[in-house]
Amino acid sequence: MKAIVCKAWGLPDTLVVDELPEVVAGPGQVAIDVQAAGVNFPDVLIIQNKYQFKPELPFTPGSELAGVVRAVGEGVSNVKAGDKVIAFAGQGAFAQQIAVPAATVMPIPPGMDFDTAASITLTYGTSHHAIADRAQLKAGETMLVLGAAGGVGLAAIEIGKALGARVIAAASSDEKLAVCKQHGADVLINYTTQDLREAVKAATDGKGPDVIYDPVGGSYAEPAFRSIAWRGRYLVIGFANGEIPKLPLNLTLLKGASLVGVFWGEFVRREPKANLAAMRELMGWLAEGKIKPHISGRYKLADTPAALNDMAARKVTGKIVIRPQD
Numbered sequence: 001m002k003a004i005v006c007k008a009w010g011l012p013d014t015l016v017v018d019e020l021p022e023v024v025a026g027p028g029q030v031a032i033d034v035q036a037a038g039v040n041f042p043d044v045l046i047i048q049n050k051y052q053f054k055p056e057l058p059f060t061p062g063s064e065l066a067g068v069v070r071a072v073g074e075g076v077s078n079v080k081a082g083d084k085v086i087a088f089a090g091q092g093a094f095a096q097q098i099a100v101p102a103a104t105v106m107p108i109p110p111g112m113d114f115d116t117a118a119s120i121t122l123t124y125g126t127s128h129h130a131i132a133d134r135a136q137l138k139a140g141e142t143m144l145v146l147g148a149a150g151g152v153g154l155a156a157i158e159i160g161k162a163l164g165a166r167v168i169a170a171a172s173s174d175e176k177l178a179v180c181k182q183h184g185a186d187v188l189i190n191y192t193t194q195d196l197r198e199a200v201k202a203a204t205d206g207k208g209p210d211v212i213y214d215p216v217g218g219s220y221a222e223p224a225f226r227s228i229a230w231r232g233r234y235l236v237i238g239f240a241n242g243e244i245p246k247l248p249l250n251l252t253l254l255k256g257a258s259l260v261g262v263f264w265g266e267f268v269r270r271e272p273k274a275n276l277a278a279m280r281e282l283m284g285w286l287a288e289g290k291i292k293p294h295i296s297g298r299y300k301l302a303d304t305p306a307a308l309n310d311m312a313a314r315k316v317t318g319k320i321v322i323r324p325q326d
Contacts, residue, residue, distance in 0.1 A: 139164025
C-alpha cells in the first residue's frame with residue numbers, strides 16, 4: 001500500500017510517497033482502508049518538529065480519517081469488517097491503509113460521506129472542547145473568533161451559534177468573511193482593513209466579547225485581549241501565525257479575565273468519556289443541520305505536499321482532505 005512518509009524534519013516538499021507493507025490488525029486494533037483524511041494545521045508543524053507532539057522518524061503524518069474496516073483484531077467488538085468508520089489516529093492517516101486502536105473508532109452516521117466524516121474529529125472536537133467545556137459559553141453571550149475562516153474557526157462559529165451565542169468573525173479578507181457569514185457569523189471584521197480593537201468595541205457597544213477564540217496568535221492577540229469583557233475568557237487554541245504572543249498579565253487583572261489553554265489531543269487522552277460525549281453531541285448537531293464542515297479542496301495522496309503548502313500559506317478556507325485511493 002502507498003503512504004506519505006516523513007523521513008527527515010522539513011517543509012512539505014521533503015515528504016515522499018513510499019510503498020509500505022499492508023497493515024494487519026493486532027489485538028484491540030482495527031485495520032481500515034482510508035477513503036479520506038483530514039488535513040490540519042498541526043500537520044504542517046509536526047513534519048518540521050515544531051509541535052508539542054513529536055513522533056519518531058520515519059513516520060506517516062495525518063491524524064483524522066474516514067474509511068472502511070478491512071479487518072478487526074482479537075477482542076474488538078464495536079465494529080466489523082465492511083463497516084464505514086471515523087477514526088482519530090494521531091498519525092498515519094495520509095496512507096491507503098492504517099491500523100488504529102478500536103477505542104479511537106466510531107461508525108459513520110447514515111448518509112454521511114467520507115470527506116465530511118474525515119473533517120469532524122479534530123476541528124470540531126477542538127472547538128467544542130474549547131467553547132462548551134473550557135469557556136462554558138452561554139446562550140446570549142458574545143464570542144469573537146479570530147482566524148474565523150479556517151477549519152477550527154468555522155467550527156467555532158457554528159458551535160457558538162448552536163449554543164445560542166452572538167458570534168463576531170474576524171478574518172483577513174472579505175472573501176473569507178463571506179464564508180463565515182454563510183456559516184452563521186453575526187458580525188464580520190476584516191482585520192487587514194479595519195482596526196480590530198475599534199471594530200470589536202463598536203460591535204459590542206463597548207462591552208467587549210465574553211469569549212475570544214484565538215487559533216492565530218501573533219500581533220492580533222493583545223488588541224483582542226484588550227477588548228475583552230469583564231470576566232471574559234480568552235481561549236488559547238494555537239499559533240497559526242507562527243508567533244507566540246506575549247501578553248501583559250496586568251490585562252487579566254484589569255478585566256477580571258481568564259486566559260484558558262486548550263489542548264484537545266491531551267483532553268482526548270486524559271478524558272476519553274468526556275470526549276465521546278462531546279462527539280455524540282456534535283453528531284447530533286450535524287444530523288440537525290446546525291454544523292456542516294466546509295470542504296474547500298480535495299487532493300490525491302501524491303499531492304499531499306501541495307495540500308500542506310496551501311495550509312501553511314493560509315490559503316485554505318474551512319477544511320481540505322486527502323483522498324488516498326484516488
